[in-house]
Amino acid sequence: MAKTLYYNGTIITMTGTEPVMAEAVLTDGGRIQAAGSLEEVRAMAEEPVLKDLQGAVMLPAFIDPHSHITAMAKVLSYAVLQEADSFDSLIALLKKFKEERKLGAGDWIIGTGYDHNKLAEGRHPDRFVLDAAFPDNPVMITHASGHMGVVNTPALEKMGITKDTKDPDGGRIGRTAAGSGNGKSRNGGTGEAGSDSLHGYGEPDGYLEETAFTGSSSVIPEPGMEQLARQLEAAEQIYLSHGITTIQDGRTRSDEWKLLKYAAENELLHADVVAYAALNDAHELTEENPDYTGQYYNHLRIGGYKIFLDGSPQGRTAWMSSPYEREPEGYCGYPIFKDEEVRSYFETALREGRQLLVHCNGDAAAQQMIDACREAARETGADPGQTRPVMIHAQMVRSDQLAQMAELSITASFFTAHTWYWGDVHLKNFGEARALKISPARTAIDDGVNVTFHQDSPVIQPDMIETIWCAVNRISCGGHPMGVMERVTPYEALKAVTVNAAYQYGEESEKGTIEPGKKADFVILTANPLTVPPMEIKKIRVLETIKSGKILYKRL
The missing domain is CATH 3.10.310.70 (Diaminopimelate Epimerase; Chain A, domain 1)
Known part of the structure; x- marks a missing residue:
């Protein structure tokens, strides 16, 4: 692969606590060789392929902290x-x-x-x-x-x-x-x-x-493997069209694994896919597939385990510590597992040294996860910071719980687009005081919690630009401000889907920033999310998505 010089655009490296820009980036063999001034970088390569950004904006490619690519593939039919x-x-x-x-x-x-x-x-x-x-x-x-x-x-x-x-x-x-x-x-x-x-x-x-x-x-009868594989390729293209080059399969059972493994063996995957085995009914996947555990094989790896602790806030099945609105019987939703079961799942993950993703929407479910993590760490003597557990969604997590999550090195991966899609529903289900604190990203960041943003596709499309807009503006589709105190800056929102997401996956040495040695994974945008008016972020479009130096998507 020839050396490529990217220049004549706004290049946001995502390397600092505040925005750091580069005039040029040099790549070679799918990796970044240099980033800095055009003069310095140009001097490092003889006759590179020139990539004129023509005033566009280049960032590290987006990283999907939680979704279900195999489900995304299936719903296409x-x-x-x-x-x-x-x-x-x-x-x-x-x-x-x-x-x-x-x-x-x-x-x-x-x-x-x-x-x-x-x-x-x-x-x-x-x-x-x-x-x-x-x-x-x-x-x-x-x-x-x-x-x-x-x-x-x-x-x-x-x-x-x-x-x-x-x-x-x-x-x-x-x-x-x-x-x-x-x-x-x-x-x-x-x-x-x-x-x-x-x-x-x-x-x-x-x-x-x-x-x-x-x-x-x-x-329900499934389509044949070849048909499913074609749908998986189509699903991957949807992610790529939104600038995503690392994709998650957030609850992988035997059938989903067969599809992913078939795609890897036949070299059908072009983005990186990280699968999380359903711990309660597909634990064996990690032991039976050593080639995919701990490293990528043809763009596929098993990242760890996934469990569910409760349901959906808009569906009123999320497990809350206090009742939903309009519930004379005091209904609070309900858990999926007993406390001792959740603790045993954490002990399994900690003893095996594997990451555990835990679906929690309600604050009662969040507390069940926090308590189980703490008790399992005490029982096993393992440090949760080594495996980086993740609270998926964390919709109704409380500020006191975020402080506990920081102590246990639990990442909060927020489905922050809920503020737009279901903000008005949450106001009815929870009342204003609780609803306006949904996906409390500002508090989490201030408390030192690693924060990432996701779309839970196929629940909604894997549109990172829309999610950034939602996190920055926090407004419902009905026009109701959804907790301005929990808004984040555009740069913090970008970090949540680049450098923070790379850390969540334990891939911070390979992805998430534009600096020498890392993979040449980039997204090129029509405008700069840091400088356009916040309400205009949603209008930004992906021009190109580049994985290891190769263009995998180009806007026509």
């Missing part, structure tokens, strides 16, 4: 329901999908991305709504959060869910009122907790929550 604003429009989108795919009787119809908060009916649909439109097809639709969904009667039959099926641990099955089959149900209808009678025996209404939902999809 599903009906997209984000635009649904009523039951009728949701059904219309599913019917259009069935027609376009030429699906016949008995074929599965899968939709993804509906949000009951945006539907005119103000609730989840149920099996009766889906049955009326699709009596001869099993149907499953996934909520935008990925934590719940709805299926129709044929799908319930294939899943083996009947009125005698008990709620699984960490999940709930929606029930019709008194098992009447009349389509009226509190749990399936609103996504809120129902009374105990609706969580015991009774006719299922099609609504499935948390483990009841995630544990039932195995009956």
Whole structure:
């Protein structure tokens, strides 16, 4: 690979606590050789390939701290329901999908991305709504959060869910009122907790929550490996189009691993992909795949483990220490695991020296993670700072908990775009005092916590520019300021998706800044996020994404 000289643009190196600029960057063999003044850098190479930035802005490539690339690949073959604003429009989108795919009787119809908060009916649909439109097809639709969904009667039959099926641990099955089959149900209808009678025996209404939902999809037939691999390549291109060259698969089980390994073995991956084995049901992946553990093999490696401790704040399943608003019964959401189980997972990760990613949205779940980490460290004698555990989402984490996280070297990876997409919903679910503190990045940074930002794709697109805009401006889509005290500067937001994210992965010696010796991973932007008006950051576009000196995406 020829030496390349990048010049004539704004080059932000991300090497300092304050912005540090370079006039030129020299790369060779996929790595950075020099960064500094044009005269000094130009003198280090004879006849390099000249890359004139033409006034554009170059940064270290963005690093995705948390998402699910295999899920992103799978949803490319599903009906997209984000635009649904009523039951009728949701059904219309599913019917259009069935027609376009030429699906016949008995074929599965899968939709993804509906949000009951945006539907005119103000609730989840149920099996009766889906049955009326699709009596001869099993149907499953996934909520935008990925934590719940709805299926129709044929799908319930294939899943083996009947009125005698008990709620699984960490999940709930929606029930019709008194098992009447009349389509009226509190749990399936609103996504809120129902009374105990609706969580015991009774006719299922099609609504499935948390483990009841995630544990039932195995009956859905998967496309062939070659088709899935093509979809994975397409998903990778979506990340690359947003300037991301390190991508996560945030909960990898055996099927997801088969796809990722197939892609690596066939040299289909061009960005780096870091997989996290589901510790509670795919622990064996780390031991069975030594070539991928601790190092990349054809752009794929296993980074450690992942567990879930609770659900979704917009779906009202996140585990809180105080009740949701409008909950006379004092409903606080619920945990997935018992305290001793979480502690044992931490002990496993610490003893093996592997990183553990922990999904926590509610503050009760956050405390369960913090306590488990502290107790496991005491039991094993291991320093959590060596494995760098990560609290994924950390939506409702409290300021006192952030101080504890700093002591335990726990990274807070915030889904800060929640302020835009679901800020208005959080105001209803939590009240203003709690909602305005969601994703408290300012407090976390001030408390010395390593902070990163993610999109949890496919929940939303892996758009880092939009996320930076959200973190800097903190406004809801309804126009409500979402806690100006938790805003960060544009430079701090950039750090969260470059140098801080590299540290989260333990790859700070290879990625995250533009300095000699590191990989030539760059993103080139139309404008400078540090100098445009904060509300204009969202208009910035990715021009090119470069991985190890090779252009993998170029805006047409």
